[in-house]
Amino acid sequence: MTILVTGSRGRVARTLIDLLHAQGRSLRAGSSDPGASDPPGGIPAVRCVLDDPGTFRSALEGVCSVFLYAGRSADAATSFAEAAAAAGVRHIVLLSSSAVLEPGAADDLLAGHHAAVEAALRGGPVPATFLRPGDFAGNALQWARPIAATDTVRLPYPDAHTVPLHEDDLAAAAAAVLTAPERYSAPAYTLTGPQSLTFREQAELIGAARGRPVRVEPVSRAGWMAETSIPASYAEALLDHWRNHDGTPVATTATVAALTGRPARPFAAWAATHAAAFS
Missing domain, CATH: 3.90.25.10 (UDP-galactose 4-epimerase, domain 1)
Known part of the structure; x- marks a missing residue:
């Protein structure tokens, strides 16, 4: 089954795609401008824009898992989760932020949209895991x-x-959770350097x-x-x-080592x- 990686032109997503491709996984690279994407090995690039639900159906067809950038709208995340459920997606891994753990995060300009998207997916129709990196x-x-x-x-x-967290470590952690959700089943992981x-x-x-x-x-x-x-x-x-x-x-965490088998x-x-x- 296929894994959809959204935000595929970003540093983390590009590294994640390379890791999963090296494992022989079936992939699809989603972005707002697929023509500007250059995924390896003939991986198809598709248009997937969180603010445009009309792009969801074709991007999600045949997909089992999704690596999802948070975007800035809880409503968009809700629409995406509904479309994912209709397409048969079984797992969403959300790139969130450790800022959601700070007091008053819901009303914070930097953390608020992450907290809102987490809340939307937490009550949604597809099981979701939240990756919460701190500073990159x-x-x-x-x-x-x-x-x-x-x-x-x-x-x-x-x-x-x-x-500071190395983006390659975040990508490796995401790959572990995407490919072995039964092993890494916590609802959220906080990652640091x-x-x-x-x-x-x-x-x-x-x-x-x-x-x-x-x-x-x-x-x-x-x-x-x-x-x-x-x-x-x-x-x-x-x-x-x-x-x-x-x-x-x-404070630091040992989550990178726990998920990837190697220290951050x-x-x-x-x-x-x-x-x-x-x-």
Whole structure:
């Protein structure tokens, strides 16, 4: 039976497709622009847009399991689950966020849509498993241009902690849950990298990986807001999140090892792989 991977042009989904393809699984790559997809081995690319229920039926035909990006609408998730049930889908693995575990998540700008989509699927007609990663190691790529140009990154909270998760570890965990749901049957899994690191420490590791130190220059909230292209409301929410973790380590989990059989990759390994982006 076929596995549908939505958001197939994203970093996690692309890695997941490669892993499942290597296992010989029957796959379908879903995205809003299948013409821009390039899945390996002749895997069919199909149009699947969570905001367009008209794309669900053909994308889901013959599918047994789905890797689903959360989207931003609980109503869309409900419609998708109903279409999945009608198509005979037996399992949905949702890419959610550990932010849903924070107090007040339902009303939080960053976490609210994840919490709403989880709630919609939790009461839906298809069994669902929620993968809840924290911060991605790949978030550091937003520093690539200034580091490459000036050897400097300007940060409003350089000593804020995150637990950066290698996207390859998330993809491997998703592959395990998709292919062995009877073994990994918990309703949700919280995934983190192996170590809580400050942004300053992450910048140091990037510097070590590229062979040239990275300077960290503190910047005010207003200064950072003026420099970012992130919409103001989301930027403010991010700043508040970083402020709440300024100087405070974030708890880690051993979930990656439990699901994949190997420890989570350290941020240094991610930095070594992506050093060219910062050079």
